[in-house]
Amino acid sequence: xxxxxxxxxxxxxxxxxxxxxxxxxxxxxxxxxxxxxxxxxxxxxxxxxxxxxxxxxxxxxxxxxxxxxxxxxxxxxxxxxxxxxxxxxxxxxxxxxxxxxxxxxxxxxxxxxxxxxxxxxxxxxxxxxxxxxxxxxxxxxxxxxxxxxxxxxxxxxxxxxxxxxxxxxxxxxxxxxxxxxxxxxxxxxxxxxxxxxxxxxxxxxxxxxxxxxxxxxxxxxxxxxxxxxxxxxxxxxxxxxxxxxxxxxxxxxxxxxxxxxxxxxxxxxxxxxxxxxxxxxxxxxxxxxxxxxxxxxxxxxxxxxxxxxxxxxxxxxxxxxxxxxxxxxxxxxxxxxxxxxxxxxxxxxxxxxxxxxxxxxxxxxxxxxxxxxxxxxxxxxxxxxxxxxxxxxxxxxxxxxxxxxxxxxxxxxxxxxxxxxxxxxxxxxxxxxxxxxxxxxxxxxxxxxxxxxxxxxxxxxxxxxxxxxxxxxxxxxxxxxxxxxxxxxxxxxxxxxxxxxxxxxxxxxxxxxxxxxxxxxxxxxxxxxxx
Numbered sequence: 001x002x003x004x005x006x007x008x009x010x011x012x013x014x015x016x017x018x019x020x021x022x023x024x025x026x027x028x029x030x031x032x033x034x035x036x037x038x039x040x041x042x043x044x045x046x047x048x049x050x051x052x053x054x055x056x057x058x059x060x061x062x063x064x065x066x067x068x069x070x071x072x073x074x075x076x077x078x079x080x081x082x083x084x085x086x087x088x089x090x091x092x093x094x095x096x097x098x099x100x101x102x103x104x105x106x107x108x109x110x111x112x113x114x115x116x117x118x119x120x121x122x123x124x125x126x127x128x129x130x131x132x133x134x135x136x137x138x139x140x141x142x143x144x145x146x147x148x149x150x151x152x153x154x155x156x157x158x159x160x161x162x163x164x165x166x167x168x169x170x171x172x173x174x175x176x177x178x179x180x181x182x183x184x185x186x187x188x189x190x191x192x193x194x195x196x197x198x199x200x201x202x203x204x205x206x207x208x209x210x211x212x213x214x215x216x217x218x219x220x221x222x223x224x225x226x227x228x229x230x231x232x233x234x235x236x237x238x239x240x241x242x243x244x245x246x247x248x249x250x251x252x253x254x255x256x257x258x259x260x261x262x263x264x265x266x267x268x269x270x271x272x273x274x275x276x277x278x279x280x281x282x283x284x285x286x287x288x289x290x291x292x293x294x295x296x297x298x299x300x301x302x303x304x305x306x307x308x309x310x311x312x313x314x315x316x317x318x319x320x321x322x323x324x325x326x327x328x329x330x331x332x333x334x335x336x337x338x339x340x341x342x343x344x345x346x347x348x349x350x351x352x353x354x355x356x357x358x359x360x361x362x363x364x365x366x367x368x369x370x371x372x373x374x375x376x377x378x379x380x381x382x383x384x385x386x387x388x389x390x391x392x393x394x395x396x397x398x399x400x401x402x403x404x405x406x407x408x409x410x411x412x413x414x415x416x417x418x419x420x421x422x423x424x425x426x427x428x429x430x431x432x433x434x435x436x437x438x439x440x441x442x443x444x445x446x447x448x449x450x451x452x453x454x455x456x457x458x459x460x461x462x463x464x465x466x467x468x469x470x471x472x473x474x475x476x477x478x479x480x481x482x483x484x485x486x487x488x489x490x491x492x493x494x495x496x497x498x499x500x501x502x503x504x505x506x507x508x509x510x511x512x513x514x515x516x517x518x519x520x521x522x523x524x525x526x527x528x529x530x531x
Contacts, residue, residue, distance in 0.1 A: 001148055030298070038236050038289040046235035049294055050228040054297045055304075057224030061085050061131075064217035067210050070124040070503055071203055076113045077500040082107050083312060090305030093298065105207040108309075113422040129201060130211070134218015138226070139251045140173045141170045151280075211530055214332070226250035229294050233277070236289035242280050249276040253291070272512070315425035318497075322422050324470065325353040327397030332357060334406040339405050346403065351414025355360030358391040367382035401466040408436070409464065417466055427471045427497030428461035428489075431506040445508075453501055458490035464506045465489065470498055 059082070067083035075081070086106055091108075092101030102124040110117040146152070204211040229250050233241065256272040270291040279285040328346045332339060339357070346355050392400045399417055403409070413431075420429055430453075433445050452460060459465050467489070475492040493499055 008211060038285045041238065043235045046231045050231035051297050051300055053224055053231060054228040056300055059219050060217040060220035064214045065127045066129050067158050067214045068123045070209055071210055072119060072123055073113055074120050074123060075419060075503050077502060079500055080113065080423050083308060086305045087309045090302045090309055093302035105429060114322055130214035131218045131221065133215045135222050135251065135255065137215060138219045138222040142248045142251055146245055146248035151245035151248055174251060222251055225254045228297055229253060229290065232293035232297065233290035235287040235293060245280050252276060301521055318424040320424040323398030323418055325397040326351050326399045326401050326417060327395035328352055328355045328401050328403055329391045329395060330355065330357050330403045330405055342403065342405055345408045348411060349409055349413045351418060353397050354428065356391050356395060366459055398469050399466050400469055401464060403464055404462055407462055407464055408507045410504050412504050416502040420500050420502045423499045426500045427493045428467035429500040429502055430459035430465050431502055431504055433463055434507050436507045436509060457494060459499060462508050467493065483490050
């Protein structure tokens with residue numbers, strides 16, 4: 001057997017042995033009949049609440065990783081990071097810890113989206129660094145609140161004989177690391193991890209706003225983890241609990257269970273819960289019952305992650321190439337005063353190979369402006385759907401991007417679109433939007449994009465809709481005669497793939513936006529989708 005495989009097998013066997021030893025230390029202290037009665041009398045509503053809350057943590061966890069991916073230029077789109085975060089939990093559980101889980105998640109992400117494995121792997125220490133900062137911040141808050149509730153006046157009640165149990169766990173953990181070093185794998189991996197952590201810290205220092213966002217996500221993850229443990233304690237216990245004093249114990253138990261010494265935290269979590277909850281009068285059986293319910297909560301989401309991994313592999317088999325060029329189609333209706341700046345900004349994007357102006361109005365200076373810039377002008381009957389469909393038939397780029405005359409593209413448009421379409425399951429998508437002028441509509445712009453996309457399942461015209469060229473050919477006359485082009489196009493695109501929002505923002509004119517009555521169109525979109 002090769003040394004690397006022998007090393008991994010030896011490490012996993014040792015971890016399983018540690019898990020068994022830790023569990024034996026815990027269960028020797030329990031009355032198993034009382035523990036069984038605890039499970040029979042548990043409050044199912046609180047347990048279900050814990051499962052739901054545990055699932056919520058994957059949203060800030062995914063956003064935290066997505067922030068790191070964006071900082072390092074490895075971002076595809078938020079949906080990809082969210083799915084891989086849940087799949088990563090499956091790997092984390094099955095591969096016995098942080099290193100195996102993060103490595104497997106990075107390998108799958110790099111393979112599916114055709115990115116550099118080394119670059120994606122380098123995001124893991126950054127992600128963990130933000131998570132650790134969130135843990136520290138949340139722990140400080142919890143400790144402060146618990147101290148104000150008089151929690152530490154009772155710490156002297158901690159049983160000394162449980163210190164011996166912790167010594168056993170630490171010794172076993174040390175043996176695991178030493179065994180890994182003996183076979184020549186764990187020690188180099190640890191050095192690579194710490195080196196990457198140092199490099200990542202420098203990146204975050206140069207991007208303080210992103211770092212703060214990541215730390216906030218880390219805090220939210222800790223809130224969800226500790227909250228799930230607290231709900232499981234409520235499910236297992238039938239006695240009044242001093243929640244203010246217990247608050248500081250939850251992040252400690254969560255942290256101990258995350259150490260890569262045992263399988264899924266078994267043994268370590270139960271030992272920590274038994275020792276810390278017992279300070280505040282929680283019975284041994286209730287403490288261990290809450291811990292085991294938390295294991296069940298975690299494993300339930302690991303199963304969901306495994307199912308998602310199996311389903312996602314089918315999407316990734318789609319034979320779609322990574323595009324290289326973009327054709328921009330600007331649909332206008334007598335808007336010469338808006339067209340010049342829109343053209344200039346579109347042409348600054350390196351990946352844009354052509355710009356086509358599709359005008360549905362009268363012949364005027366708008367057409368002369370476009371032809372003076374050397375752009376193709378197509379005269380069609382007015383109507384967004386007709387203009388978009390017929391102009392797309394003459395475009396040559398790998399991606400067709402539809403643009404309103406008042407919508408300005410950012411410099412990173414090409415990179416954002418092409419990275420998004422590295423995901424073969426994505427058939428098309430759009431951008432987040434903001435207004436250039438001060439307007440009462442400005443605060444609603446970002447929220448409107450999110451509501452329209454995540455609840456209505458569609459993307460509006462002012463979001464600069466883009467579509468794979470081969471997909472547009474596949475869905476046929478999607479826009480011809482459509483009263484509201486985005487409704488019909490979004491529906492057709494979802495039948496052959498997924499929609500996505502890219503990591504870039506386009507800006508629109510608030511005045512033109514109001515003229516088009518986009519809010520009313522968005523309501524129509526949501527209404528049609530709910531039928």
